[in-house]
Amino acid sequence: LTLRDDRKSFELLQERADVVRRIFRLSTDGVGTYSIVKTLNRDGILPFGRSNGWNESYIEKIVKNRAVLGEYQPHAMIDGKRRPVGDPVQGYYPPVVTEDEFYAAQAARRARATYKGGRKGVELKNLFTHIATCAYCGGPMRMVDKGSGPKGGRYLKCSAGIKGMGCTTKGWRYDDFERSFLYLAREVDLGAVMNAEADDSAARQREERLSALIEKSTSLQLQRERFAELSADPAVGIEFIRSKLAAVGSELVKTNLETESLRAEMDAAESKPALATEDLRQLIEQHGRLAGVEAYDHRVRLAARLRSVVTKMAISTEGDGPRLRQTLAMLEQEDSDPAFADSVRRHIEDVSAKMQRLNPAFLVTFAGGVSRQATVSADDPMEYVSEAVLQPDGSARVNGESYVLFNVRKPKPPGGQ
Numbered sequence: 327l328t329l330r331d332d333r334k335s336f337e338l339l340q341e342r343a344d345v346v347r348r349i350f351r352l353s354t355d356g357v358g359t360y361s362i363v364k365t366l367n368r369d370g371i372l373p374f375g376r377s378n379g380w381n382e383s384y385i386e387k388i389v390k391n392r393a394v395l396g397e398y399q400p401h402a403m404i405d406g407k408r409r410p411v412g413d414p415v416q417g418y419y420p421p422v423v424t425e426d427e428f429y430a431a432q433a434a435r436r437a438r439a440t441y442k443g444g445r446k447g448v449e450l451k452n453l454f455t456h457i458a459t460c461a462y463c464g465g466p467m468r469m470v471d472k473g474s475g476p477k478g479g480r481y482l483k484c485s486a487g488i489k490g491m492g493c494t495t496k497g498w499r500y501d502d503f504e505r506s507f508l509y510l511a512r513e514v515d516l517g518a519v520m521n522a523e524a525d526d527s528a529a530r531q532r533e534e535r536l537s538a539l540i541e542k543s544t545s546l547q548l549q550r551e552r553f554a555e556l557s558a559d560p561a562v563g564i565e566f567i568r569s570k571l572a573a574v575g576s577e578l579v580k581t582n583l584e585t586e587s588l589r590a591e592m593d594a595a596e597s598k599p600a601l602a603t604e605d606l607r608q609l610i611e612q613h614g615r616l617a618g619v620e621a622y623d624h625r626v627r628l629a630a631r632l633r634s635v636v637t638k639m640a641i642s643t644e645g646d647g648p649r650l651r652q653t654l655a656m657l658e659q660e661d662s663d664p665a666f667a668d669s670v671r672r673h674i675e676d677v678s679a680k681m682q683r684l685n686p687a688f689l690v691t692f693a694g695g696v697s698r699q700a701t702v703s704a705d706d707p708m709e710y711v712s713e714a715v716l717q718p719d720g721s722a723r724v725n726g727e728s729y730v731l732f733n734v735r736k737p738k739p740p741g742g743q
């Protein structure tokens with residue numbers, strides 16, 4: 327960014343501003359530094375400096391540089407190092423991006439860095455965090471990784487079971503459960519109760535605004551810490567520090583208040599989810615075809631959507647297992663002949679297995695009130711032993727046959743006979 331001494335350099339500035347905005351847009355969309363460099367070089371965009379092409383460190387510099395917000399930070403040589411001195415001057419340059427755009431890009435880059443630095447296989451994020459509950463105790467289900475080996479891999483397990491607090495210790499292989507669930511969710515018709523994708527872009531805007539606010543709040547907190555550190559320096563006037571702290575403090579309060587109200591707005595919007603059936607179906611279908619960072623981003627989106635359309639998910643990892651065990655325990659407590667108790671036990675177990683009562687099953691209720699229940703074959707996660715759909719009006723289809731489980735009473739028409 328240089329002074330506009332003549333018309334030519336002004337035009338150059340406009341061009342550069344466009345490039346800077348493009349870099350910010352790409353960053354916000356989650357494009358990495360390396361890909362941005364490739365894109366700019368491919369499009370033949372000239373770098374700002376004297377170098378032959380764009381490079382990663384230059385992109386980094388631009389995205390972190392507050393000068394794009396119009397700020398000017400005076401520097402001076404202190405102890406042989408170039409250090410910032412005094413306060414940034416706001417509005418020194420014409421701003422190229424807005425504060426929201428600036429912080430949204432920081433947030434996106436941070437999310438990416440977390441992903442890249444995270445452990446391998448993080449793209450297999452649990453889609454059902456905050457959704458899946460244990461059908462037996464109502465507690466949350468967690469994903470546990472049992473490492474490699476024939477019985478290894480990831481499992482969904484009741485958190486009480488994991489902690490040894492009495493609930494089932496039987497897990498459901500995560501990948502199997504996910505496949506079963508997505509297969510079923512793809513078929514669900516949410517159309518009647520869900521409205522329009524129209525709200526979708528508004529939701530996205532709110533999400534971006536929220537991450538920008540969080541980023542801004544973090545940055546303000548850092549500033550506040552820096553000023554607090556400075557107060558130990560006798561060369562800096564205490565009045566100066568005090569006024570700075572007050573300014574940063576009130577800005578922080580403002581930012582946090584806005585964050586709160588935005589969150590409340592998001593909660594209110596989420597209680598009436600705006601997701602068309604087709605939209606969910608597409609998300610699920612695309613999901614299998616992506617890899618790497620894209621797959622990860624997609625899973626994050628899918629998980630967020632599921633949180634807004636699934637109101638209840640109860641998982642029985644061993645079907646009626648716990649209830650049968652309870653029955654058997656009662657049987658043993660009675661003063662009956664041990665041989666007789668044993669034969670009854672064996673009979674019950676045998677019948678239960680034959681009737682697939684110990685198979686894993688799950689019940690999902692979607693926003694709008696449609697519930698689906700599926701019992702999955704023990705050998706094939708894509709095969710249902712039984713499945714049922716229950717509509718909010720009480721009609722149901724069980725294994726393809728229609729039933730009416732209950733009648734929703736319709737209000738009598740007023741004044742009718």
Ligand SMILES: [Zn+2]
Nearest residue numbers: 460463484493
């Ligand atoms: Zn449990």
